[in-house]
């Protein structure tokens with residue numbers, strides 16, 4: 001049995017990686033890279049509900065399951081969410097080392113020096129707790145537009161912390177006309193450049209107990225870069241996520257793609273149609289040079305995202321369309337109902353809750369039998385607003401993979 | 413939609429920049445987002461191109477593949493380069509050099525008949541030094557050796573065994589490399605198609621024009637393309653499909669030439685729609701149950717690099733799927749984006765270092781896998797791999813031909829029983 005996953009965000013790669021691990025045949029098709037390159041590298045499970053900041057995701061999910069029958073977490077249950085987190089922790093242990101528990105959120109320092117609740121954080125970020133008042137040095141990079149050490153330090157100080165900022169130059173890197181987080185991370189993968197950074201930061205260290213950097217501490221050699229910095233600076237080191245392209249997200253992306261096998265993850269393949277017979281999809285057609293390319297399969301997983309990810313397209317006529325199989329989308333009936341009148345309305349805009357409704361097997365009731373829908377194509381909530389984007393993608397992908405494994409006769 | 417019209421889809425996410433092999437190794441090239449969708453806003457009309465560094469784009473299309481919104485960055489860059497060429501902004505020496513490098517067909521016609529002499533000159537240090545000084549062709553860049561026979565000659569004179577059961581017929585597009593340097597690849601392609609019951613025909617054809625397209629020499633490229641279309645369309649109208657072994661030639665017939673040159677007439681479209689990479693074609697036969705399985709075992713473990721131009725077809729990795737059918741053959745697939753050479757790019761003095769830096773991770777991969785040969789679908793990439801590792805490289809179809817029971821040439825011949 002061959003499964004074709006459409007979409008290479010967190011939900012699609014989770015399905016792909018779990019099936020691969022279990023030895024099932026799987027291919028992932030995606031239009032391009034996305035989500036994880038913009039991703040902070042932390043896993044938000046639930047950060048806010050109607051009542052404000054969530055401190056315990058598990059407790060808040062229980063309430064949410066009891067009160068919001070259409071919420072994607074209903075399909076998975078608290079235990080399912082917890083199991084998916086355990087899986088990701090184990091899967092990424094050797095590369096980024098995520099830690100945390102569903103019982104309580106950690107509150108980390110954001111790119112502006114504010115508080116940012118999240119459930120799982122990589123080893124490189126757990127030292128950056130926002131409520132930790134230990135004296136902190138924030139290191140920025142000269143002429144680097146994506147991160148301001150000063151801003152972070154002054155906001156930390158304004159909220160009761162003790163922080164200082166310093167900007168360093170890295171020869172051959174910060175002097176470039178164009179550089180971004182990935183350029184710097186690639187440079188730090190060279191041990192000589194890491195050594196230079198250590199040399200440049202050391203003289204600024206005083207009573208500080210921890211040192212924060214923008215999240216650029218190495219890509220392929222990340223673990224070593226981080227360890228070298230901690231050992232040589234003799235302080236706790238932590239990363240602060242910055243604007244995309246986001247290195248911590250790319251580390252997770254690479255981990256999952258490697259697990260599946262890069263040769264089974266095809267980018268540049270936008271799905272433009274399906275072929276079906278007898279109520280089942282038999283193949284997907286993707287955009288290609290000269291003519292559509294056909295990929296046959298036995299099971300198809302739609303992991304294309306919602307309105308923001310491009311999996312659901314909103315038309316000028318007020319229609320909402322699921323792009324792969326044309327599944328029914330539930331959402332506000334007409335354009336006038338899509339948005340509230342105020343741009344920044346505290347309740348959010350109804351259209352962002354739209355998505356494909358599914359049964360307990362992640363199949364759309366009126367849709368083809370062998371199509372599974374995961375991630376934000378599901379809708380039923382405003383995930384950005386409730387800070388549950390990663391959790392929903394991960395948990396639904398995880399649970400759907402269980403069902404697919406059962407069908408394929410393989411075991412995790 | 414023209415390539416330039418796709419620029420409005422750009423959401424400035426920077427993903428293309430993180431993956432661009434060239435921007436990752438040199439500061440001379442700021443990266444796809446800047447060169448493509450951003451600079452394109454300032455091109456056009458009577459404006460001069462705002463950024464001549466666009467010439468450092470290798471055309472590998474990695475950016476297109478990873479862009480989540482479908483911006484045709486590589487095409488935007490190629491067309492911007494063509495405007496620079498047209499406006500005389502390329503410099504006389506470079507343009508002369510580019511025009512020579514971009515005419516493999518002409519070079520082949522001059523060199524192949526006197527192969528031993530030409531090969532000796534091309535591997536002669538002082539001659540390469542002169543070439544570098546006069547023309548800007550890097551002296552260490554990978555130069556292939558001319559075959560002792562031209563593919564066309566071989567094809568026309570090969571002993572023919574009549575096969576009454578060959579019901580289907582197909583056109584083979586050989587490409588300049590097969591014609592003059594690697595006739596063995598064409599021989600293997602013919603063997604594989606014949607093993608599947610096809611009669612192979614070789615109609616009049618010329619260079620696909622890609623080297624000219626990627627050097628911004630659009631006028632000359634258009635001539636080549638029109639001439640190919642004029643000859644091939646006759647066969648297409650009679651129901652023939654076209655298969656090719658050079659990934660860049662087939663991509664040019666399918667898409668590059670029509671899109672870059674803005675040629676979309678019926679003939680051009682008919683030829684494009686009938687053109688297939690050979691392994692793509694075999695996979696389609698397999699999907700419909702019409703493929704004869706390759707059965708002769710190949711007890712080797714080899715590194716396979718799907719070139720960037722192959723990924724550019726957006727068809728997945730059919731060659732890998734075919735090789736997986738060969739008994740005992742173990743394939744380690746490279747996930748590296750580009751070998752660096754990008755057609756004629758890595759031959760140029762000012763770009764040689766960049767090309768070798770881009771290729772380095774691939775060279776390391778090939779060394780690590782360590783088989784007696786490497787496998788790659790594109791000719792210039794095979795030569796680059798050999799230059800970077802010392803390991804010779806073959807086309808997947810050569811392995812298939814052996815597995816179908818055909819005789820194969822070196823370097824495989826002495827490796828296999």
Ligand code: SF4
Pocket residue numbers: 431432433434435443444447468469470471472473474475476485486489
């Ligand atoms: S085609 Fe290749 S070299 Fe050119 S911008 Fe795109 S990724 Fe970079």
Ligand code: SF4
Pocket residue numbers: 421422423424425426427428429444445448449478479480481482483485
């Ligand atoms: S990947 Fe595409 S959308 Fe993103 S910056 Fe590059 S061209 Fe723009």
